[in-house]
Amino acid sequence: MKVMNMASPFIRSALRAHGKTLWAGLLRASGLLYLATKWVRRRGTIVLTFHRVLTDSEAQQTASLPGMIVRSSTFSGFLKYAAQTSEFVDLSRDPEWQPSGKLKLAITFDDGWSDNATGAFPSARQYHAPITIFIVPEKTGTTLPFWPERTAATMDRTTKGGSARDTLYIERAIEALKELPASERELRIGQMAGAPGVQSMGEQQSIGAAEAVASVDRTMSWQQIQELHSGGVTFGSHTSTHEILTTISASQAEKEIVSSRDLIQEKLKVPCSLFSYPNGDCSAEVRGLVAAAGYKFAFLNQDPGVWTRDCDPLLIPRVNVCEYHLVDAKGNFSPLIFKYAVVWNAAKGLLVQMWKANRQKRKNKRQTGTPGLWNQSGKDQLEKPF
Numbered sequence: 001m002k003v004m005n006m007a008s009p010f011i012r013s014a015l016r017a018h019g020k021t022l023w024a025g026l027l028r029a030s031g032l033l034y035l036a037t038k039w040v041r042r043r044g045t046i047v048l049t050f051h052r053v054l055t056d057s058e059a060q061q062t063a064s065l066p067g068m069i070v071r072s073s074t075f076s077g078f079l080k081y082a083a084q085t086s087e088f089v090d091l092s093r094d095p096e097w098q099p100s101g102k103l104k105l106a107i108t109f110d111d112g113w114s115d116n117a118t119g120a121f122p123s124a125r126q127y128h129a130p131i132t133i134f135i136v137p138e139k140t141g142t143t144l145p146f147w148p149e150r151t152a153a154t155m156d157r158t159t160k161g162g163s164a165r166d167t168l169y170i171e172r173a174i175e176a177l178k179e180l181p182a183s184e185r186e187l188r189i190g191q192m193a194g195a196p197g198v199q200s201m202g203e204q205q206s207i208g209a210a211e212a213v214a215s216v217d218r219t220m221s222w223q224q225i226q227e228l229h230s231g232g233v234t235f236g237s238h239t240s241t242h243e244i245l246t247t248i249s250a251s252q253a254e255k256e257i258v259s260s261r262d263l264i265q266e267k268l269k270v271p272c273s274l275f276s277y278p279n280g281d282c283s284a285e286v287r288g289l290v291a292a293a294g295y296k297f298a299f300l301n302q303d304p305g306v307w308t309r310d311c312d313p314l315l316i317p318r319v320n321v322c323e324y325h326l327v328d329a330k331g332n333f334s335p336l337i338f339k340y341a342v343v344w345n346a347a348k349g350l351l352v353q354m355w356k357a358n359r360q361k362r363k364n365k366r367q368t369g370t371p372g373l374w375n376q377s378g379k380d381q382l383e384k385p386f
Contacts, residue, residue: 017329024340033339036347037103044097044308045089045104046346047318049301050075051111053119054216061216063149063156065171067322072119074326077333079127085335090130091274091297092234097309103343106307108299108318109133110238110276112140113217117224121233133228134238134276134299137263141221146242147189148174149217154192178279182243222267229268236274237261237295245289246281253286257293273297280318287314304342305349310357317353319346 027033040046051068053075062069070078082088082105089095089106107124109116112135124131139145144153155170177185220228229235239245239256240263248256257275264272273296277286280301290298291314298314305317325341328334 014329020340021328021334021337024336024344027340027344028336033344037339037343040306040343040347040350041101041103042099043350044306044311045095045106046342047089047091047106047108047299047307047316048342049299049318049320050107050109050120051322052113053115053123055119058115058216063144063153063217065148065152065174066167066324067171067320070321070323070326072123074323074333075120076123076126078326078338079123079129081333081335081338083127083129088129090234091132091236092130095307095309107131108276110301111146111242112136112219112225112238114220114224115216117220117228121228121231125231130232130234132234132236132274133225134236134274135225135264136219136238136240136242137260137267138240139242140219140225143218145217145219147177147185151177151189151192154189178244179247181247226268229270234274235264235268235272236276237264237272238276239278242278244279244281245277245286246283250285250289254289254293257289257295261293261295275299275314277301282315287312290314303349303352304345305353306346308350308353311353317349319349 024033050070052062052064053070053072054062055072059069059071085102086105087100087102089104091106091108107129109120109131112133116133120131123129136145144150151174152170155173156166177188180188225235237257237260240260241256243252243256245253245256261272261275273294275290275293275295275298277290277298277300282298282300287298296313297316299316299318301318301320303317304319307316311317319342321342326333326338328337
């Protein structure tokens with residue numbers, strides 16, 4: 001089997017890349033980008049979601065999709081810039097809400113891939129950037145641990161490979177599979193792998209079909225996790241097996257949420273108070289389970305936004321970051337593109353947050369005697385609607 005080679009694998013069409021740069025330049029020239037940055041700086045912290053930091057050669061081998069990848073050189077360039085212009089926020093400490101003269105950034109990673117230890121951590125340590133990694137305890141030290149990579153590796157055998165069109169086809173297939181119950185999803189993946197009707201063989205054949213990417217697509221071992229923990233990295237839970245919690249039963253979701261926390265605490269001998277929803281999907285019921293499990297903060301990853309003092313602590317927005325959000329048309333790290341793709345979008349998300357909060361506030365006022373949906377420091381606060 002050929003190794004994965006998904007569409008370049010980062011830079012989108014030259015026309016689109018130049019268009020993005022042009023639009024970002026116009027926003028800067030108009031002063032809107034500056035005002036958005038200043039507003040966000042006063043309001044709170046942008047929590048960034050990364051997944052993978054890969055070398056160019058690793059990026060050509062991985063089964064992870066481009067939306068999860070940042071090149072090692074780009075990540076280093078971003079950290080160097082952020083260290084000079086921004087304030088890093090350590091999620092192991094309580095947030096400070098005083099306005100800052102610098103943009104506040106918190107860096108998180110989802111899934112716990114091995115490159116977080118070999119690629120991301122050395123750069124973060126160089127620039128004194130605290131990072132938080134949300135791990136999946138039952139998938140540690142595993143090759144192709146998650147079904148999206150197994151699906152991509154399997155589908156790559158049936159496409160020409162390497163074209164943007166093939167990558168888009170695979171991305172759409174994975175998004176469709178996310179809507180299915182786990183058992184049906186594994187059946188579909190098994191059918192793709194050439195074993196129709198045999199659920200138990202689907203995962204095995206998918207892994208066998210992707211041996212060429214095995215060395216790249218592994219999660220960290222517990223030894224690596226413990227070494228990073230000793231080096232100052234904060235770890236949180238991303239559930240036990242990375243099931244999308246809104247697609248499984250409440251009892252199964254509770255087990256995913258609680259057992260993952262217990263195992264992390266057992267292994268690292270410290271409290272685990274941070275949680276990240278797989279795929280960013282949450283519901284009122286799932287949020288309640290996370291609260292009951294005792295987590296202090298929980299993070300989304302669907303709609304961009306800003307972590308402000310008014311946020312529900314169990315529904316904190318993040319901004320997903322991949323290579324495309326950090327580089328110009330030539331593939332070099334660009335502060336302008338970062339401000340446009342990350343800060344500008346976070347500011348737009350903050351506007352939506354405020355509009356929803358005000359709408360909820362008006363609704364509550366119409367309901368006589370109805371308090372806010374959650375309480376913090378003795379003051380009624382409003383839960384962010386779903």
